[in-house]
Amino acid sequence: MILISAEEIAKHNTYQDCWIIIYDKVYNLSKFLPEHPGGVGVILEQAGKDATLAFSTIHSQEMIHRYLPSDACLGFVDPATVAETSKVEERRREAIKNRPSLNEILHLYDFEAVASRILTTETWSFYNCAAGDEISYRDNHYAFLRIWLRPRIMRDVTHIDMSTKILGYYSSFPLYISATALGKLGHPLGEVVLTRAAHSHGIIQMIPNFASCSLDEMTIARKEGQIQFFQLYINKNRDISRKVIQKAQEKGYKALVVTVDVPSVGNREKDVRMKYTGAPPGIQNEKDLNRDQGVLTPEDAILAAEYGCDGIVLSNHGGRQLDFAPSAIEVLPNVIEGLKKSGLLGKIEVYIDGGIRRGSDIFKAIALGAKAVGIGRPLLYAMSSYGQAGVERALQILKDEFETVMRLSGTNMIADICPNMIDSKSLSNHSLTPKDYLSSNVYDRLVPLRSKL
Ligand code: HEM
Numbered sequence: 001m002i003l004i005s006a007e008e009i010a011k012h013n014t015y016q017d018c019w020i021i022i023y024d025k026v027y028n029l030s031k032f033l034p035e036h037p038g039g040v041g042v043i044l045e046q047a048g049k050d051a052t053l054a055f056s057t058i059h060s061q062e063m064i065h066r067y068l069p070s071d072a073c074l075g076f077v078d079p080a081t082v083a084e085t086s087k088v089e090e091r092r093r094e095a096i097k098n099r100p101s102l103n104e105i106l107h108l109y110d111f112e113a114v115a116s117r118i119l120t121t122e123t124w125s126f127y128n129c130a131a132g133d134e135i136s137y138r139d140n141h142y143a144f145l146r147i148w149l150r151p152r153i154m155r156d157v158t159h160i161d162m163s164t165k166i167l168g169y170y171s172s173f174p175l176y177i178s179a180t181a182l183g184k185l186g187h188p189l190g191e192v193v194l195t196r197a198a199h200s201h202g203i204i205q206m207i208p209n210f211a212s213c214s215l216d217e218m219t220i221a222r223k224e225g226q227i228q229f230f231q232l233y234i235n236k237n238r239d240i241s242r243k244v245i246q247k248a249q250e251k252g253y254k255a256l257v258v259t260v261d262v263p264s265v266g267n268r269e270k271d272v273r274m275k276y277t278g279a280p281p282g283i284q285n286e287k288d289l290n291r292d293q294g295v296l297t298p299e300d301a302i303l304a305a306e307y308g309c310d311g312i313v314l315s316n317h318g319g320r321q322l323d324f325a326p327s328a329i330e331v332l333p334n335v336i337e338g339l340k341k342s343g344l345l346g347k348i349e350v351y352i353d354g355g356i357r358r359g360s361d362i363f364k365a366i367a368l369g370a371k372a373v374g375i376g377r378p379l380l381y382a383m384s385s386y387g388q389a390g391v392e393r394a395l396q397i398l399k400d401e402f403e404t405v406m407r408l409s410g411t412n413m414i415a416d417i418c419p420n421m422i423d424s425k426s427l428s429n430h431s432l433t434p435k436d437y438l439s440s441n442v443y444d445r446l447v448p449l450r451s452k453l
């Protein structure tokens with residue numbers, strides 16, 4: 001067995017001379033590189049390094065034998081020379097190897113459990129964290145548990161049409177992908193994975209201003225006729241924002257979604273603690289934001305309508321900004337009522353996000369007056385654990401659950417889902433939340449430092 005030191009491998013890191021490590025074996029990819037169907041760049045980023053993780057989230061192991069001649073394998077990396085950081089990689093590699101198969105995944109919490117093992121501690125903390133004691137974050141989910149259904153029977157539910165329109169654009173069911181920054185922390189292809197899955201399911205993706213992928217990468221990934229919206233943080237220097245908007249328009253994004261709830265970044269303790277042990281690059285960019293406040297009250301909803309917005313997203317930013325800001329689902333009835341009283345209902349579309357984990361959550365939001373709902377973390381977890389196939393499965397699970405709830409509630413189309421299909425009288429009574437073991441089993445508790453003493 002030929003052993004090659006990590007130091008030696010690191011020297012072969014160029015286009016002409018490219019070695020990488022996959023599953024402890026060293027490969028000379030110099031000849032294969034120009035032919036790699038996924039492009040030269042992704043492999044060059046790994047040149048001279050252990051590429052197992054990047055490789056295994058995209059390819060199966062047998063791909064190597066199918067595409068590379070046997071003499072491309074030069075030997076094994078000498079384990080004695082592997083740096084400490086690779087032990088982290090080793091843990092992640094094991095987690096990928098031992099992850100359940102996709103058809104064993106039954107609900108969105110399964111993705112969260114798998115991702116918590118696969119992601120680096122830093123990325124997990126960034127994706128999972130929320131503000132303060134994470135009360136708003138948890139209540140985003142719990143609030144849905146305070147709404148019950150009022151199913152109607154003796155109706156013909158043979159044909160269910162889940163399709164709807166979001167700002168006039170078709171969506172196969174009332175869900176869109178919310179903007180979440182820094183997708184490449186979780187998957188080498190980043191947001192492009194979400195773009196492709198959104199297309200497979202006929203839903204709209206909201207592209208984050210702070211995407212890891214360039215606008216070009218995401219535009220190229222877009223299929224003919226696919227609709228994307230662009231999320232924008234307004235920069236203090238308005239000229240910069242104007243240029244970004246112009247570029248987004250040129251690239252064919254159909255709507256601009258202005259995030260107005262981040263005048264400064266919330267106090268995200270899980271993430272902050274991780275920064276002491278080394279933050280993933282780029283997160284600090286989030287500080288460079290604008291001065292407005294978020295839409296969580298009827299007053300601001302009316303203001304947004306008066307400013308001429310076509311729609312609003314009720315959101316507490318996934319509980320990542322102001323702890324004890326109410327959940328979007330809880331404020332939804334008040335906002336609808338406020339718009340109605342001002343004669344603005346019907347002039348502006350209302351969307352919500354935060355804590356959507358089940359098809360029944362979507363149903364409850366529609367019944368209370370939302371046009372559609374957005375989803376953030378669960379898709380990041382699905383993407384990080386299983387790539388595009390994972391995101392597609394997550395969306396399919398939600399679609400199937402939603403269809404079942406529609407059918408068993410006696411509704412055939414979205415217009416049938418109205419306030420009297422649900423019982424929301426306990427929505428604002430926070431002491432009446434039932435215990436949800438699935439959600440609490442994957443919740444990553446904030447732990448005081450005492451645990452280290
Ligand atoms: C042993 C070396 C490798 C072989 C034989 C290989 C082979 C292939 C093949 C055949 C494809 C076409 C798509 C498919 O059939 O899935 C592909 C795509 C791709 N590969 Fe590799 N690859 C290798 C290494 C890597 C590495 C190290 C990365 C690092 C991230 C990578 C990233 C990608 C990406 C991003 C795509 C495009 C996938 C997509 O667009 O969906 N590959 N590769």
Ligand SMILES: Cc1cc2nc3c(=O)[nH]c(=O)nc-3n(C[C@H](O)[C@H](O)[C@H](O)COP(=O)(O)O)c2cc1C
Binds near residue numbers: 179316319353354
């Ligand atoms: C990791 C992460 C990054 C996010 N980045 C952004 C962002 O860049 N811009 C934005 O407007 N919202 C951002 N959000 C908020 C989401 O758009 C959305 O409001 C939230 O994720 C919904 O809650 P959920 O994760 O429970 O589905 C982010 C959320 C997460 C979890």
